[in-house]
Amino acid sequence: MTSDIMSTAQPEGRSCQLHPQSMCPAFGALRVLARIEGSHPVLASDTGCLYGLTFVTHFYGARKSILAAHLGTDELMGGEVIESTRAAIEEAAKEPGCALVPVISLCVAETGGLAEEMLPQRAGNADVVLVRVPAYAIHSHPETKDVALSALLRRLSHTESVRRDRTLALLGEVFPADPLAIDGLLRRMGVEETVTLPGRSLDDLQRAASFAALAPLHPFYSDTVAFFREWDIPVVGGAPVGISGTYAWLQSIGSLLQLDPVVVTQVAEEERERSQAVVNAQPLSARILVTGYEGNELAYARMLVEAGAEVPYVSTSIGADPLVLPDETWLRSRGTQEIVYRKSLEDDIAALDKYSPDLVLGTTPFCAAAKERGIPAMYFTNQLSARPFFLSGGMAATLAFIQQTLDGKPRYEWMQAFFTEATDA
Ligand code: SF4
Numbered sequence: 001m002t003s004d005i006m007s008t009a010q011p012e013g014r015s016c017q018l019h020p021q022s023m024c025p026a027f028g029a030l031r032v033l034a035r036i037e038g039s040h041p042v043l044a045s046d047t048g049c050l051y052g053l054t055f056v057t058h059f060y061g062a063r064k065s066i067l068a069a070h071l072g073t074d075e076l077m078g079g080e081v082i083e084s085t086r087a088a089i090e091e092a093a094k095e096p097g098c099a100l101v102p103v104i105s106l107c108v109a110e111t112g113g114l115a116e117e118m119l120p121q122r123a124g125n126a127d128v129v130l131v132r133v134p135a136y137a138i139h140s141h142p143e144t145k146d147v148a149l150s151a152l153l154r155r156l157s158h159t160e161s162v163r164r165d166r167t168l169a170l171l172g173e174v175f176p177a178d179p180l181a182i183d184g185l186l187r188r189m190g191v192e193e194t195v196t197l198p199g200r201s202l203d204d205l206q207r208a209a210s211f212a213a214l215a216p217l218h219p220f221y222s223d224t225v226a227f228f229r230e231w232d233i234p235v236v237g238g239a240p241v242g243i244s245g246t247y248a249w250l251q252s253i254g255s256l257l258q259l260d261p262v263v264v265t266q267v268a269e270e271e272r273e274r275s276q277a278v279v280n281a282q283p284l285s286a287r288i289l290v291t292g293y294e295g296n297e298l299a300y301a302r303m304l305v306e307a308g309a310e311v312p313y314v315s316t317s318i319g320a321d322p323l324v325l326p327d328e329t330w331l332r333s334r335g336t337q338e339i340v341y342r343k344s345l346e347d348d349i350a351a352l353d354k355y356s357p358d359l360v361l362g363t364t365p366f367c368a369a370a371k372e373r374g375i376p377a378m379y380f381t382n383q384l385s386a387r388p389f390f391l392s393g394g395m396a397a398t399l400a401f402i403q404q405t406l407d408g409k410p411r412y413e414w415m416q417a418f419f420t421e422a423t424d425a
Contacts, residue, residue, distance in 0.1 A: 024135055026133045026141075027141055029147055031056075031057065033102040034057055039098075040065075042103045043069070044106065044109035045105075047072065050068045054066050067091055081114055082115065086118075089101050089120060089123050093126045093128075101128045102131050102152070104133055106134070110132060127156060129156065130151070131151040142317070143295075143319070147223065149221065149223075150224045150226075158206050158207060163212055164193070166212060167193045167213075168186065168193070168212065168215055168236075169214050170182065170197070171196075171215065171218065174196070174218075178388055178391075179194065188263075208228075213233060214228040215236040215253065218295055236253055239299055239390070240391050242307075243275040244306065246271055246391060247272045278392055282396075282399050282400060284307045284402065285309070286357075287355060288309045288357055289362070291343065291362040292361065299389075303395060303398060303399075305335075311331070312336060312337045314340070316343060320341045324341075352370060357370075357375060358409070359402065360376075360377045361377075362380055373416065374412045375409075376406060
């Protein structure tokens with residue numbers, strides 16, 4: 001075989017990594033677009049994708065119907081993609097209160113070709129925004145959130161908006177109590193308004209260019225961050241996670257927004273003391289593997305290391321990005337040996353063999369593999385990301401939950417022994 005012929009054969013010595021590593025990545029984009037009030041998404045996709053993604057959307061509580069162009073083989077072969085999509089847009093725009101129709105063009109429509117200029121810009125009272133999500137090429141669901149948000153900003157934000165001092169846009173879908181806690185602390189420093197993107201408000205998207213600074217809480221919104229940089233809006237590095245991370249983040253905000261340095265330092269020091277008190281009250285002593293596909297795994301690992309844990313291995317589904325680099329450097333300088341981007345389940349299993357952890361945080365199949373060995377395991381998405389994470393309050397909630405799971409080790413060992421005996425009998 002010549003080297004320019006593609007093959008699906010596995011390189012010698014490697015197990016097969018061609019099976020799906022997560023559910024369809026497009027659900028991240030669909031979730032962001034379905035959550036916006038007044039938004040009625042249209043999927044340009046085939047029936048199989050529609051079925052799976054609609055199920056996932058309802059699982060995440062979108063509580064609205066997803067309309068779809070009818071794209072079967074006949075329509076694709078007959079070149080009816082545009083007609084079918086336009087018909088679905090018209091229907092979506094008739095929904096009561098519809099102000100936005102995002103048209104999510106998925107793998108099949110992207111491969112077949114969907115010309116933007118053939119779609120309407122408006123339908124009824126709604127803006128129509130094409131969001132191209134060739135999910136096979138984007139790889140992870142966090143990154144499709146970035147694709148969705150940047151498509152909305154490109155089209156809807158009022159770039160001529162007057163910049164408003166002492167205002168901040170937080171970037172990242174987080175536990176609902178987190179932005180409230182962050183906003184409360186920042187207001188004590190003198191910040192006058194914060195909003196969180198992506199959120200439910202169309203208005204926040206339209207006035208995105210008026211904020212004085214952007215603070216990405218998650219490190220995978222690279223297209224969105226590029227927009228803010230284009231608008232000449234400064235971007236705050238890091239995130240309010242852990243003891244040192246939160247202190248540095250608050251100081252950066254103070255400096256970028258030109259707040260009173262005395263007040264900022266006072267608030268930042270108080271928060272640092274609270275975080276230190278959390279760690280003093282419940283220090284961790286355990287070896288933990290942090291794996292997931294949320295995109296914020298490095299930030300979690302950082303918090304655990306600060307609390308005393310050993311984290312030799314971190315993996316994530318997102319690709320390497322300058323926004324992740326500070327956390328990566330911080331972790332490597334404190335003993336983390338492997339940080340894997342675009343990881344596969346096989347990478348994680350190899351780490352399980354290599355490091356003999358006391359606890360793993362990870363995806364469903366990886367947690368199942370750990371539990372089979374009697375190792376406590378926690379689902380990243382459903383258990384960890386469904387709790388507060390930021391500032392001292394988030395730290396307290398996260399560390400308490402981690403410790404509680406570690407304390408359950410005897411139960412995991414008992415289960416493993418029980419099922420081993422049952423299998424042997
Ligand atoms: S074909 Fe593309 S959009 Fe459809 S389920 Fe697969 S990855 Fe998702």
